[in-house]
Amino acid sequence: MAGAVEDAERRAEARPLATVERDALAQTPARDALAMLAPADRVKIIAEVKRASPSRGDLATIPDPARQARLYEEGGASAISVLTEGRKFKGSLADLEAVRAAVSLPVLRKDFLATPYQVLEARASGADLVLLIVAALDQKTLAELYALTTELGMTALVETHSADELDRAADLGAKLIGVNARNLSTFELDRDLFGSLVEKFPADAIKIAESAVLTPSDVAHYRSAGADVVLVGEALVTGDPVATLRAFLQETP
Numbered sequence: 503m504a505g506a507v508e509d510a511e512r513r514a515e516a517r518p519l520a521t522v523e524r525d526a527l528a529q530t531p532a533r534d535a536l537a538m539l540a541p542a543d544r545v546k547i548i549a550e551v552k553r554a555s556p557s558r559g560d561l562a563t564i565p566d567p568a569r570q571a572r573l574y575e576e577g578g579a580s581a582i583s584v585l586t587e588g589r590k591f592k593g594s595l596a597d598l599e600a601v602r603a604a605v606s607l608p609v610l611r612k613d614f615l616a617t618p619y620q621v622l623e624a625r626a627s628g629a630d631l632v633l634l635i636v637a638a639l640d641q642k643t644l645a646e647l648y649a650l651t652t653e654l655g656m657t658a659l660v661e662t663h664s665a666d667e668l669d670r671a672a673d674l675g676a677k678l679i680g681v682n683a684r685n686l687s688t689f690e691l692d693r694d695l696f697g698s699l700v701e702k703f704p705a706d707a708i709k710i711a712e713s714a715v716l717t718p719s720d721v722a723h724y725r726s727a728g729a730d731v732v733l734v735g736e737a738l739v740t741g742d743p744v745a746t747l748r749a750f751l752q753e754t755p
């Protein structure tokens with residue numbers, strides 16, 4: 503995402519890496535996302551705090567992200583995702599910090615991370631997980647960011663869109679792998695992409711279906727294709743979060 507790295511570089515100048523690193527190390531340990539998202543006899547949900555997106559435009563103002571996250575926790579979410587990208591998604595690291603303080607669930611920094619600084623910054627802001635998008639990174643950078651994430655005690659959600667990208671995620675030893683139904687360059691949606699790639703997941707990885715979950719039957723669709731977890735944004739910020747989560751969790755076996 504153009505701009506996200508430039509924005510991080512500006513912050514790195516204002517607040518040098520060494521400071522961020524110290525802050526990060528001073529933080530309490532990251533929450534155990536792998537335990538929270540482990541395969542179970544019911545589907546699990548990562549609920550996203552999302553104001554807007556380039557493909558869908560403005561979705562919700564969310565004046566109080568902490569309140570939104572508390573509703574997600576009340577509704578039965580297993581983790582919270584917070585968009586921190588400011589230009590297109592209208593999020594911020596302040597949103598992440600507010601959410602982290604408001605809930606006891608693991609919190610994901612959802613952004614376009616491309617530099618070690620952004621990973622350090624994520625931990626310093628309280629993130630328990632970070633998103634690493636395979637399509638956006640060469641393998642060397644991906645491996646470097648993955649190693650730093652693990653070193654800081656966080657979990658990486660490694661996002662893929664193809665069999666090739668799943669192989670690259672597997673090469674990292676990724677334990678939490680997502681398939682995004684939305685192609686990030688064309689914005690096209692394919693709800694069957696997850697099912698077509700499910701055989702490619704490493705046996706020990708948690709399988710996440712991301713995007714385009716609008717109804718309970720979408721959850722059931724992903725669940726029957728083998729998803730352990732679904733990641734939901736739009737449906738939760740445009741509808742009643744607690745009722746929607748309960749309906750999504752109830753519908754599926």
Ligand SMILES: O=P(O)(O)OC[C@@H](O)[C@@H](O)c1c[nH]c2ccccc12
Pocket residue numbers: 550552612613661682712713714715733734735736737
């Ligand atoms: O709002 P949706 O369709 O429920 O999607 C949520 C989430 O999957 C989506 O926000 C997302 C998935 N991968 C991303 C990468 C960057 C930004 C956003 C995303």
